[in-house]
Each structure stands twice: as structure tokens, then as C-alpha cells.
Amino acid sequence: MSYSIKLTKTEETRLVGIDFDTLPFGKTFSDHMFMADYIDGEWTNLEIKPFGNFSIHPACLALHYGQSIFEGMKASVDINGNPLLLRPEMHARRLNASARRMCMPDFPEDLFIQALHQLVDLDRGWIPPSKGSALYIRPYMFANDEFIGVQPGQTYKMIIFTGPVGPYYPKPVRLLVEEKYVRAVEGGVGEAKTAGNYAASLLPAKLAKQKGYDQVVWMDAHEFKYVQEVGTMNLFFVIDGKVVTPKPTGAILKGITRDGFMTILKDKGIPAEERDISIDEIVEAHKAGKLEEIFGAGTAAVVAHVADITYRDLTMDLPPIEDRKIGPMLKVEIDGLRAGTIEDTRGWIVPVKSPVNA
Ligand SMILES: *Cc1c(COP(=O)(O)O)cnc(C)c1O
Numbered sequence: 001m002s003y004s005i006k007l008t009k010t011e012e013t014r015l016v017g018i019d020f021d022t023l024p025f026g027k028t029f030s031d032h033m034f035m036a037d038y039i040d041g042e043w044t045n046l047e048i049k050p051f052g053n054f055s056i057h058p059a060c061l062a063l064h065y066g067q068s069i070f071e072g073m074k075a076s077v078d079i080n081g082n083p084l085l086l087r088p089e090m091h092a093r094r095l096n097a098s099a100r101r102m103c104m105p106d107f108p109e110d111l112f113i114q115a116l117h118q119l120v121d122l123d124r125g126w127i128p129p130s131k132g133s134a135l136y137i138r139p140y141m142f143a144n145d146e147f148i149g150v151q152p153g154q155t156y157k158m159i160i161f162t163g164p165v166g167p168y169y170p171k172p173v174r175l176l177v178e179e180k181y182v183r184a185v186e187g188g189v190g191e192a193k194t195a196g197n198y199a200a201s202l203l204p205a206k207l208a209k210q211k212g213y214d215q216v217v218w219m220d221a222h223e224f225k226y227v228q229e230v231g232t233m234n235l236f237f238v239i240d241g242k243v244v245t246p247k248p249t250g251a252i253l254k255g256i257t258r259d260g261f262m263t264i265l266k267d268k269g270i271p272a273e274e275r276d277i278s279i280d281e282i283v284e285a286h287k288a289g290k291l292e293e294i295f296g297a298g299t300a301a302v303v304a305h306v307a308d309i310t311y312r313d314l315t316m317d318l319p320p321i322e323d324r325k326i327g328p329m330l331k332v333e334i335d336g337l338r339a340g341t342i343e344d345t346r347g348w349i350v351p352v353k354s355p356v357n358a
Contacts, residue, residue, distance in 0.1 A: 078340025
């Protein structure tokens with residue numbers, strides 16, 4: 001089904017004067033945004049308009065009780081300059097999985113996809129061409145009722161805006177195994193990309209930074225025995241040539257990068273499994289000289305290599321990045337798919353269509 005999205009173009013692009021080579025992350029926004037309202041049980045007021053402020057009521061439900069969810073994805077251009085998306089339908093589905101957990105309405109997947117195509121097509125000039133750079137896309141939905149009773153909202157706003165981001169070359173990160181605070185627990189909201197999860201992570205992350213670490217490793221909330229995630233990324237280990245990542249059992253955000261990595265590894269015949277991974281197993285592997293790699297996986301960085309990991313008073317150093325095979329290979333694969341230099345054999349790449357009704 002094709003939806004009619006009202007289009008108001010900006011009178012003057014802000015693109016002139018943007019230097020794609022010196023982009024700070026998350027501070028530059030493209031010309032247009034998509035907005036929609038959920039009123040009386042349906043999505044309405046579909047429109048793409050110039051990026052800008054909008055006003056909300058002081059009692060706006062989401063600001064008080066946190067009914068707010070988001071996605072994070074990227075558009076890139078291939079070597080011929082054609083804009084493309086990577087697995088957009090996975091993001092549409094995950095947005096709705098988050099919505100269901102937070103007692104929010106579904107956003108139609110086909111409308112999500114259509115809005116993405118129209119918005120990215122319109123602002124295609126904002127997609128940085130250099131390899132590893134991308135147009136970051138931020139879809140989000142929040143309860144917009146003017147009401148301060150604790151109950152599910154009846155009205156919602158869905159917004160998608162975008163902004164160019166440079167290649168992300170983080171230096172290898174230093175991790176601290178967190179043994180006081182938890183990110184998520186089975187039965188909680190750890191599987192939802194919901195605002196409060198990130199608010200809750202800020203204090204432990206700040207305390208870890210004060211001690212000289214970049215990120216915390218989140219542990220299971222019952223025993224602090226099994227590793228779960230790192231910062232806002234999924235966690236991968238390479239132990240004795242085998243790749244392992246924690247099995248998502250309700251407290252782990254199911255990353256799309258993570259899912260892609262497991263598929264690529266399987267296709268390449270590299271042993272990879274999802275299972276419970278105890279911190280003791282990591283310590284043992286390190287002692288035996290078999291802890292080859294640790295990395296985080298997520299849309300922003302794709303792969304974030306780990307320099308060292310500290311558990312209580314033991315700091316475990318990992319081999320130099322030059323000696324690692326799996327993490328760097330996975331990053332090359334994803335960047336290559338996004339640049340069109342590696343053939344997409346899985347139907348993951350979706351070329352951005354020109355709008356049907358603009
Ligand atoms: C978004 C996110 C990830 C990574 O998901 P991707 O789909 O790969 O970007 C992992 N963990 C948390 C907590 C996240 O919010």
C-alpha cells in the first residue's frame with residue numbers, strides 16, 4: 001500500500017557550508033524530517049517538512065513516564081552514488097517490538113519503509129560519500145497526551161530525522177565489568193529500545209569513566225555471573241578461534257548488526273554460537289592465552305574493538321588489533337556491502353527509491 005505523505009520542501013538548503021570531513025557525531029541535521037500523529041486509533045497527519053523545532057505540552061506524557069522508543073540506522077551511498085539502506089525492514093519490525101513492550105501502538109511497517117525512502121531520497125545530498133561515513137537515521141515515537149495520569153498514552157508522535165555522520169574510528173575501548181548496577185533483567189525492558197534504558201546507564205557509565213574506562217560490561221541481574229552487553233552495543237568474544245555472543249533471553253537488545261554478524265560468520269564457515277558466557281570462562285580463556293578478541297557490535301561503530309577488560313582487580317589485555325581476524329573482517333564486510341563493493345547475496349541492501357508521489 002502506498003500512503004500519501006504531505007511534502008513541504010525547505011526554501012533554502014542548509015547543505016552549503018557543511019564539511020563532511022569534520023562532522024561531529026549527532027550534531028548536524030539534514031533539511032527535512034518526517035512526522036506523523038496517532039490520534040483516535042490511527043496514524044494521521046503524515047508529512048515531510050523542513051527540519052525544525054515543534055512544540056509540546058508541559059504535561060506531555062512521555063516526558064513524565066517515559067513511553068518513548070527509538071531506532072538507529074544508516075543510509076549510505078554505493079561507489080556509484082546510489083543511496084541505499086541496510087535491512088530497513090528489520091528496524092521497522094524492531095520498532096514495533098519495542099512499541100508492544102512499552103504499550104504503544106504499532107507503526108505500519110510499510111509506512112515506515114515508505115517514509116524512509118521518501119525522506120532519504122529527498123535529502124540524498126546529505127549522505128556523505130566517503131567510505132564508512134553515512135546518513136544516520138533516527139526514527140522515534142513517544143506518547144504525546146496532555147495528561148499526567150500514569151496510563152498508556154492515547155496519542156503518539158512518530159518522527160524520523162536524519163543527519164550525516166563521519167566514519168567512526170574509535171580507539172580500542174577499555175571495559176569494566178559492572179558489579180553494582182544492572183542494565184536489564186528478564187521480564188524488564190532490556191529488549192526494547194526505550195529511552196529509560198539509556199538514562200539508567202548514564203550513572204554507571206560516568207563512574208566507570210572516572211576510573212579510566214570507556215564502557216561498562218553489563219552482567220546478568222541475578223548473579224552478576226554472565227556477560228550481557230557492552231555500553232549500548234552487543235558483545236562478541238573470540239575464544240580459541242570460535243566466536244561466541246550472549247544468547248538473548250529477555251535482557252539483551254537484539255541488535256541487527258549482531259544478527260548480521262552471526263549470518264556472515266555462518267556463511268563463511270566460522271564457528272559461532274549464541275550461549276550463556278560466564279565471566280569466569282573469559283578469565284580462564286585469558287589465562288590459557290585463548291582470549292583472542294572482544295568487540296562490541298552496533299550500527300554506529302559496526303565493530304568497536306576492546307583493548308582490555310577489567311574484572312575486579314584483574315585487567316586482561318587483548319592482542320593488538322593487527323593480530324585480530326574476526327572483528328576487522330566483519331567490519332570490512334558491512335562497510336563493503338554499504339559501499340556496494342561486496343556483492344549482496346542475502347537481499348540485505350535496499351536501494352532508495354524515488355518517491356511515488358512527490
Ligand atoms: C541499538 C542497540 C544495540 C545495537 O543494535 P544495532 O541494531 O546493531 O544497532 C545493542 N545494544 C543496545 C542496548 C542498543 O540500544
